Amino acid sequence: MNLYFVRHGETEYNKSNFYYGKSDVSINEMGFVQAKKACEMLKNVNFNRAYISEMKRTKQTAKIILGEKKCDIIKDCRLNERNFGEFxxxxxxxxxKLYPENWKAFCEDWKDAVPPGGESFTQFYLKVKDFMDNILKINEDNILIVTHSGIIKSVYCYILDNNLDFFWKFSSKNGDITLIKYEYGNMYIDSISHV
Known part of the structure; x- marks a missing residue:
C-alpha cells in the first residue's frame, strides 16, 4: 500500500507564523501554486480514495491535486491539526505576553502541557495513532491523505516506534509530498518531496 501524505498549500497564517490548528482558513495564492505543483507530481497516480481533515485548506488542496480523477474524498477529524486553544x-x-505561565509550561513540557482551551501534544498524537492503526487495515493500492504539518510529523513518529521525540527532527513544508509504503507488515518512509 502507498500512502501519499500531502501538507496543504500555504495560508496567510503560515506566512505570519501564527499558531493555528482549528482555525479554518483558506490557502493563499502561493498555496494554489503549491497544490498545482503537487498535482503535476502526482498526475500518474491513480488514487483509490482520499482522506482530508475537516479544514477547507486541505479540501482546497485535495481538489486541485485530484483534478478530474474520480476518487472519494473522506473527511476525518483525526486528521485535524492540533487545537491550540487560546493560542x-x-x-x-x-x-x-498574554499567557506567560501557560507559555512557560508549554515550553518546559511540550508533550503534555495544554494551551488554555486546547489539547496537549500527547492527546493530539493519540488521534493520529488511531487513524494510522485503522488505515493499515485497508486493502488499497494508493491512498491520498491531505492534512497538516503536525499530523505528518506525528506520522513519522508513529513509523519510528511511536517515539514522539522525533517530532522535532523533521520538517514539513506547505505542499510537501511524503510517500509512505506499507509492505509485508513493515511501514517505511520511501520519499519526501518538496514542491
Whole structure:
C-alpha cells in the first residue's frame, strides 16, 4: 500500500507564523501554486480514495491535486491539526505576553502541557495513532491523505516506534509530498518531496 501524505498549500497564517490548528482558513495564492505543483507530481497516480481533515485548506488542496480523477474524498477529524486553544491566531511574542505561565509550561513540557482551551501534544498524537492503526487495515493500492504539518510529523513518529521525540527532527513544508509504503507488515518512509 502507498500512502501519499500531502501538507496543504500555504495560508496567510503560515506566512505570519501564527499558531493555528482549528482555525479554518483558506490557502493563499502561493498555496494554489503549491497544490498545482503537487498535482503535476502526482498526475500518474491513480488514487483509490482520499482522506482530508475537516479544514477547507486541505479540501482546497485535495481538489486541485485530484483534478478530474474520480476518487472519494473522506473527511476525518483525526486528521485535524492540533487545537491550540487560546493560542490560536497569535504569534510567539503575543502568546508569551498574554499567557506567560501557560507559555512557560508549554515550553518546559511540550508533550503534555495544554494551551488554555486546547489539547496537549500527547492527546493530539493519540488521534493520529488511531487513524494510522485503522488505515493499515485497508486493502488499497494508493491512498491520498491531505492534512497538516503536525499530523505528518506525528506520522513519522508513529513509523519510528511511536517515539514522539522525533517530532522535532523533521520538517514539513506547505505542499510537501511524503510517500509512505506499507509492505509485508513493515511501514517505511520511501520519499519526501518538496514542491
Amino acid at each position: 490560536e491566531g497569535k504569534d510567539y511574542d503575543k502568546i508569551k
